[in-house]
Amino acid sequence: MTMVEFFSFLPYGKYAFYVWLAYGVSTLTIITLFVTAKRNHSKTLRFLQNKYSRS
């Protein structure tokens, strides 16, 4: 219960912990998807560049 009380200074009072946790988890998931997509892309480019320069 302490987490709920600790975050109750934020907007939405006694529900602040839950609402902001839900929005935070969602943001994190979306950012993770984006970062993995970008990383995959640059990894692929590097791999292909190596392959082409060898041939």
Added chain:
Amino acid sequence: MWKWIQRQASPKVFYSTCTRLIPWFFWPFISFLIIGLYWSLVVSPADYQQGDGYRIIFIHVPSAILSMMVYAVMAIAGGIGLIWQIKMAEVVAKVSAPIGAGFTIIALATGAIWGKPMWGAWWVWDARLTSELVLLFLYLAYMSLNSAFDNPKTAAKASSILAIVGLINLPIIHYSVVWWNTLHQGYSVGTGGIKDPDMQIALALMFVASIFLYALYVSIKARTEVLVREQNSRWVQEEVRSLVS
């Protein structure tokens, strides 16, 4: 229009279409997201029963709908790949899986966080929650099956069949709250359950933002996938050279 769609079957054309579309998905996504968040968190009034706790709905419902829509797109694209052997349909199906899994995780996580204060439990094994969890497992099974084969053609075939078999889960998720007694409430969308116009606008904005987000991620991920699949063709070599230098 039909001609345009047909031309997308060519990897090179599809690749450049994705490149061109990215800003057209990114900026609408950002705009709808910002206005949608403002409407969800500031404009919309508190609920008569749940106070401000109900605001989780503005992420929970769009991501739950998208988790099912993306699955349907994935299975249909997989089916098109099976029947007409269009490689770009296979690409769309493959890159949709992790995005759909992401939406499913968001729907499950926000649902659990919402359930704790309102129902009194993070998780219950009722038909709605269980069938949505099955959807996550379907996405994970699809992804591991797809990566289990070295030949992209065999991988697409096997995983598309799995995706089509899993389609049966979509009506189960949708109608679970009607067919069985569940702790999860019935539909709010399309039944007039959401009575406040500001709440409706907020939900609609967040839903549109989610669709643009999906389209954006598909076009980003599809580019990578096309480069891998077409790595032996001349234009990919030139493209990689021009991108790296």
Added chain:
Amino acid sequence: MTKRQNRMVLVGLLVSGVFLAGYLGIKAFSENLLYFFTPSDILSGKAPTDKSFRVGGLVENDSVKRNGMIVNFSVTDNLESIDVIYEGILPDLFREGQGVVASGSIVNKCVGSVCENTFIATEVLAKHDENYMPPEVAAALESTKSKE
């Protein structure tokens, strides 16, 4: 038949086969997928008597009696109702007229020749409805309802 039509038929068969299997599966396991039983189900003997299960419905108006941590209330589906005893913390949304799902088991309390079913709950969860509105709208709806 061309090769493409052949594949089309195969995919079509796959889809219809899956949906048939799903339909049969759901029909067979429907009972197990019920999260709770209504008071009417219980009184008509559909609920198990030998193991614990869940009862769901609305908390009957004027039925809640608190005695320390012990709460007595009735759950109704507007046809039948059943008495529930629970000891513990109730969720925020618990109130009269609210949907609840209680898990536990049923005991028969007999006073003389009159036997009454009482549900001993080990957990009570709140079930809210699909309506969302600001308090003013709820109040307005309530007042038009009471005028009718």
